[in-house]
Amino acid sequence: MDVIVIGGGASGLVSAIKAQEAGARVTILEKNNKCGKKLLATGNGRCNYWNENQTIEKYHSNDLNIFKEIYEAKKNQVEDFFENLGIVPKVINGYYYPYTMQASSILNALLVKAKNLGINIIVNTKVLEIKKDTVFQVITENKVYVCDKVILAIGSKAAVSDEDIYKIVTDLGHSLTLITPSLVQVIGNDKYYKEWAGVRAEAKLTLLEDGVEVKKEMGEVQFTDYGISGICVFNLSGIIARGLSLKKEEVVILNLVPWFLGSKEEFEGWLDKKIKEMKGYKIKDILEGFLNYKLGKVILNLAKIEEDTLANKVDIKKLADLLGNFKFKAVDTKGFLKAQVCAGGVPLSEINPKTMESKIVKGLYLTGEVLDVDGDCGGYNLGFAWMSAMIAGENIND
Ligand SMILES: Cc1cc2nc3c(=O)[nH]c(=O)nc-3n(C[C@H](O)[C@H](O)[C@H](O)COP(=O)(O)OP(=O)(O)OC[C@H]3O[C@@H](n4cnc5c(N)ncnc54)[C@H](O)[C@@H]3O)c2cc1C
Numbered sequence: 001m002d003v004i005v006i007g008g009g010a011s012g013l014v015s016a017i018k019a020q021e022a023g024a025r026v027t028i029l030e031k032n033n034k035c036g037k038k039l040l041a042t043g044n045g046r047c048n049y050w051n052e053n054q055t056i057e058k059y060h061s062n063d064l065n066i067f068k069e070i071y072e073a074k075k076n077q078v079e080d081f082f083e084n085l086g087i088v089p090k091v092i093n094g095y096y097y098p099y100t101m102q103a104s105s106i107l108n109a110l111l112v113k114a115k116n117l118g119i120n121i122i123v124n125t126k127v128l129e130i131k132k133d134t135v136f137q138v139i140t141e142n143k144v145y146v147c148d149k150v151i152l153a154i155g156s157k158a159a160v161s162d163e164d165i166y167k168i169v170t171d172l173g174h175s176l177t178l179i180t181p182s183l184v185q186v187i188g189n190d191k192y193y194k195e196w197a198g199v200r201a202e203a204k205l206t207l208l209e210d211g212v213e214v215k216k217e218m219g220e221v222q223f224t225d226y227g228i229s230g231i232c233v234f235n236l237s238g239i240i241a242r243g244l245s246l247k248k249e250e251v252v253i254l255n256l257v258p259w260f261l262g263s264k265e266e267f268e269g270w271l272d273k274k275i276k277e278m279k280g281y282k283i284k285d286i287l288e289g290f291l292n293y294k295l296g297k298v299i300l301n302l303a304k305i306e307e308d309t310l311a312n313k314v315d316i317k318k319l320a321d322l323l324g325n326f327k328f329k330a331v332d333t334k335g336f337l338k339a340q341v342c343a344g345g346v347p348l349s350e351i352n353p354k355t356m357e358s359k360i361v362k363g364l365y366l367t368g369e370v371l372d373v374d375g376d377c378g379g380y381n382l383g384f385a386w387m388s389a390m391i392a393g394e395n396i397n398d
Pocket residue numbers: 006007008009010011012029030031032035036037038039041042043044047048049050125126127128153154155156158159165168339340341367368369370378379380381382383385
């Protein structure tokens with residue numbers, strides 16, 4: 001059986017390996033001049049390819065029940081797959097990297113395996129259209145390839161300039177859910193951002209959508225001249241982008257004193273006591289004991305307190321509220337080009353999760369980010385690419 005895999009990225013390479021191992025003759029068509037370009041950029045060039053902490057909550061889809069079938073079938077096989085390719089993992093806080101800390105190790109392992117299996121890889125070949133009668137015709141700029149089955153592993157429009165990426169799949173009759181950028185920087189429109197630009201500080205974050213709490217995160221926030229960034233912000237950004245496109249209000253509440261474990265009232269009490277203990281201190285010097293100087297300045301400006309004011313003269317309630325419940329109103333994200341992934345894609349209800357075969361076009365399989373699944377930061381997006389690809393390749397003979 002001749003199989004064409006469209007896209008030589010993460011899920012394309014793995015599905016090709018699995019399909020060839022299952023006895024198919026596989027050709028990969030890749031539009032770039034080499035396979036796995038995005039893979040090389042993952043994890044800041046180190047490729048965070050998996051996570052020890054596998055829970056459904058780390059993944060997002062409009063069809064989570066269907067996703068669960070894919071996940072349950074494969075979540076225990078990914079580590080072995082990479083170990084069998086010779087990858088020794090380095091696990092840092094649950095995040096899996098290759099021991100070399102180089103994404104090229106993962107790509108090389110996949111390419112060597114593909115080569116050893118005799119998989120045909122053709123680069124600089126963009127697929128424009130797929131036609132199906134008794135066989136598939138895969139149409140590129142220069143040539144029409146004929147095959148029995150197709151695995152579509154084209155990824156998403158995150159971090160690529162190809163706006164047309166989904167055309168080949170919608171032309172085949174598949175639909176798309178709302179597609180929005182995710183794992184991306186969040187933009188606000190307040191004037192003072194240039195004053196906090198460059199600061200990195202720990203915070204607890206609570207995302208309110210139209211005033212209702214939808215997600216919590218904790219971690220290092222990067223304060224920038226356009227708004228906020230950092231892994232914890234990325235993990236909220238998918239909901240924010242989707243909500244904004246649906247005209248919802250998206251507000252991130254930042255608790256800038258995450259080390260204080262008591263209630264709001266208890267924090268006010270703590271601050272009051274501290275100020276009394278540090279008699280004669282200016283408020284800016286007290287803040288600097290637990291808050292980055294630039295952030296402290298922003299807070300004081302917003303509270304309309306001169307930084308040289310003696311601490312015992314300030315409105316403690318107002319200050320404590322800004323420190324514990326700093327409101328950041330999101331107005332946009334940095335968009336698809338800066339996003340690591342897309343939320344949304346082909347609905348899982350249009351595929352059979354046992355095989356990844358399309359329910360609309362027989363013999364067509366879909367894997368990876370083109371589908372409506374995205375994950376938090378931490379190796380979950382590649383995780384889904386590997387899991388879906390393994391299923392498609394292994395079941396290519398069905
Ligand atoms: C900067 C960055 C960092 C990231 N870091 C991580 C991380 O550390 N951990 C993690 O889990 N995830 C990470 N991700 C996300 C992860 O890279 C993707 O989720 C994953 O690569 C998706 O795999 P895929 O096979 O679906 O798509 P891709 O890996 O994007 O592969 C799709 C391939 O298809 C090709 N293609 C597309 N259309 C056509 C066509 N018409 N004809 C021929 N070829 C085509 C593309 O050129 C590409 O090579 C990161 C993403 C980015 C951008």
